[in-house]
Amino acid sequence: MTSADLPLPGTRTQVNVSQTEPEIIEVAQATPRFEDSGGAGARRLRNDLARVVMWSAFGLAMIPLVWILWTVASSGIELLTQSVWWTNSQRNITASVRGGGAVHAIQGTLIQGLVTAVISVPIGVLSAIYLVEYGRGRLAKGVSFMVDILSGVPSIVAALFVYAVWVTTFGFQRVGFAVCLALVLLMIPVIVRSTEEMLKLVPNEVREASYALGVPKWVTISRVVLPTAFSGIVTGVLLGLARVMGETAPLLILGPYTKNIATNLFSGYMPTLPTMINQDRTETGLEPAVERMWAAALTLILLVLVLNLAGRLIARFGSVRT
Amino acid sequence: MAKRIDIKDLDAYYGTFKAVEGVTMTVEPCSVTAFIGPSGCGKSTVLRTLNRMHEVTRGGRIEGKVLLDGEDLYSAGRDPVTVRRTVGMVFQRPNPFPTMSIYDNVVAGLRLNGVKDKKVLDAAAEASLRGANLWKEVKDRLAKPGAGLSGGQQQRLCIARAIAVRPQVLLMDEPCSALDPISTLAIEDLIEELKSEYTIVIVTHNMQQAARVSDRTAFFNLAATGKPGRLVEIGDTATIFSTPKQKATEDYISGRFG
Numbered sequence: 187m188t189s190a191d192l193p194l195p196g197t198r199t200q201v202n203v204s205q206t207e208p209e210i211i212e213v214a215q216a217t218p219r220f221e222d223s224g225g226a227g228a229r230r231l232r233n234d235l236a237r238v239v240m241w242s243a244f245g246l247a248m249i250p251l252v253w254i255l256w257t258v259a260s261s262g263i264e265l266l267t268q269s270v271w272w273t274n275s276q277r278n279i280t281a282s283v284r285g286g287g288a289v290h291a292i293q294g295t296l297i298q299g300l301v302t303a304v305i306s307v308p309i310g311v312l313s314a315i316y317l318v319e320y321g322r323g324r325l326a327k328g329v330s331f332m333v334d335i336l337s338g339v340p341s342i343v344a345a346l347f348v349y350a351v352w353v354t355t356f357g358f359q360r361v362g363f364a365v366c367l368a369l370v371l372l373m374i375p376v377i378v379r380s381t382e383e384m385l386k387l388v389p390n391e392v393r394e395a396s397y398a399l400g401v402p403k404w405v406t407i408s409r410v411v412l413p414t415a416f417s418g419i420v421t422g423v424l425l426g427l428a429r430v431m432g433e434t435a436p437l438l439i440l441g442p443y444t445k446n447i448a449t450n451l452f453s454g455y456m457p458t459l460p461t462m463i464n465q466d467r468t469e470t471g472l473e474p475a476v477e478r479m480w481a482a483a484l485t486l487i488l489l490v491l492v493l494n495l496a497g498r499l500i501a502r503f504g505s506v507r508t
Numbered sequence: 509m510a511k512r513i514d515i516k517d518l519d520a521y522y523g524t525f526k527a528v529e530g531v532t533m534t535v536e537p538c539s540v541t542a543f544i545g546p547s548g549c550g551k552s553t554v555l556r557t558l559n560r561m562h563e564v565t566r567g568g569r570i571e572g573k574v575l576l577d578g579e580d581l582y583s584a585g586r587d588p589v590t591v592r593r594t595v596g597m598v599f600q601r602p603n604p605f606p607t608m609s610i611y612d613n614v615v616a617g618l619r620l621n622g623v624k625d626k627k628v629l630d631a632a633a634e635a636s637l638r639g640a641n642l643w644k645e646v647k648d649r650l651a652k653p654g655a656g657l658s659g660g661q662q663q664r665l666c667i668a669r670a671i672a673v674r675p676q677v678l679l680m681d682e683p684c685s686a687l688d689p690i691s692t693l694a695i696e697d698l699i700e701e702l703k704s705e706y707t708i709v710i711v712t713h714n715m716q717q718a719a720r721v722s723d724r725t726a727f728f729n730l731a732a733t734g735k736p737g738r739l740v741e742i743g744d745t746a747t748i749f750s751t752p753k754q755k756a757t758e759d760y761i762s763g764r765f766g
Contacts, residue, residue: 389603391603395669397564398670399593399621400617405620409620414605
């Protein structure tokens with residue numbers, strides 16, 4: 187039976203459904219085939235337009251990213267390939283002289299990062315545990331609110347606060363540890379929020395299974411919930427660390443630059459990659475300094491990249507296996 | 509020595525909402541009691557009051573008495589944690605600990621409560637897995653993740669985990685509702701074996717299961733929507749399913765009422 191044999195839509199026709207009783211039915215309007223519909227062409231046009239807009243926006247967003255990476259990489263790669271970059275400091279090297287390396291700055295950045303993490307991780311993770319597992323009522327709401335505010339504090343304000351307390355009130359010197367304190371203020375809210383998310387992802391039935399075995403709440407948290415959320419928490423910590431290691435405002439206020447290797451957090455100035463970049467920037471015009479500036483920038487980006495990758499690897503291989 | 513449970517005038521609340529009202533019943537030691545009834549009538553709530561898991565939910569509290577061999581579980585100063593070591597629970601969906609191996613899962617109740625001796629843990633693991641009819645299937649892969657087993661095996665793992673701490677009472681909240689019929693049969697056979705050592709209370713939606721597995725059955729019902737649930741009738745399973753005393757029970761069992 188071809189479509190030509192079918193009765194016209196909208197008419198009535200007789201249909202034989204059983205031996206004895208033919209039924210009169212109304213033939214329904216056939217749905218129009220796609221190409222025939224008047225709206226299809228306009229729909230396709232809108233679809234294609236939206237796709238073009240989306241890809242253009244993506245391309246536009248990628249342009250500065252690729253541009254930055256290309257500029258830094260092409261300007262800085264040469265010095266990074268020299269082994270002396272990774273072994274020597276800038277001791278006795280003046281701005282117009284080539285030579286020396288960045289080991290003092292790399293060490294400074296890593297040491298400060300480590301100390302910042304050691305202080306902020308316990309505070310951040312324990313606060314998140316309180317907010318998720320224990321907090322009810324006004325104190326928890328207050329803490330959550332404070333964390334939100336802290337996450338919005340500009341880095342220079344955090345640095346000024348530490349300056350006011352550490353230098354002005356207590357009279358201590360501007361040392362590496364003061365920088366760490368400012369970075370701790372910036373890192374804590376990041377850790378609290380990401381740990382909170384990871385803890386909330388642990389299904390409640392896992393907690394209930396533990397309670398039903400007669401395991402006390404704090405043991406449940408430390409030996410069942412935290413291990414389940416562990417890789418997510420580590421990822422959050424590494425990402426937070428990657429972020430604060432590039433913060434420059436606290437370094438400018440609290441951590442003046444020096445060309446020598448300095449690993450004492452409590453005495454003397456400690457050099458870091460951002461301040462090395464800044465120092466060489468102020469000596470522009472002199473090619474050796476400009477080269478070092480770009481190389482230090484590339485080193486910092488690489489450091490952040492390595493931390494990010496470590497975070498992702500841990501997330502992939504450390505996460506809950508099903 | 510399995511214990512006897514006495515519930516006297518139990519009211520269970522979630523905050524100010526009364527979920528269950530006036531439950532009074534007895535569960536004999538070394539027997540299986542089934543709780544049946546429509547959804548939302550409070551069976552799981554009453555079950556959870558028996559091991560003080562009800563208060564884990566926000567706002568959960570009770571009025572009344574729950575006695576285990578005469579001892580009030582809710583007496584002031586009684587630590588809920590110790591109650592839960594005596595009264596174990598198996599949940600509706602299997603919930604092995606995700607980061608632990610099969611072995612670690614089974615001994616979790618012992619290890620997390622301070623038992624360190626490897627010999628003791630090994631012996632407990634084997635005994636519980638044998639008791640849960642899972643030993644033969646997993647004895648060669650005890651170090652594999654617990655979550656890698658099938659649904660029925662995971663549920664038996666959870667039962668092994670629950671009995672490893674040697675509770676006196678075992679509560680089961682719809683343990684087979686997430687399982688296929690073959691796994692369900694395996695669990696029901698297991699309940700039949702465990703009956704000789706434990707007092708078992710099982711909540712089930714499946715009336716045939718209640719008829720197969722339990723010695724006594726308790727029928728819960730809501731008086732009306734919005735009203736608290738209550739215990740309508742409790743008695744020997746054979747009697748409840750053939751000649752129940754209450755009309756509501758008969759309606760429910762014969763399917764005249766949803």
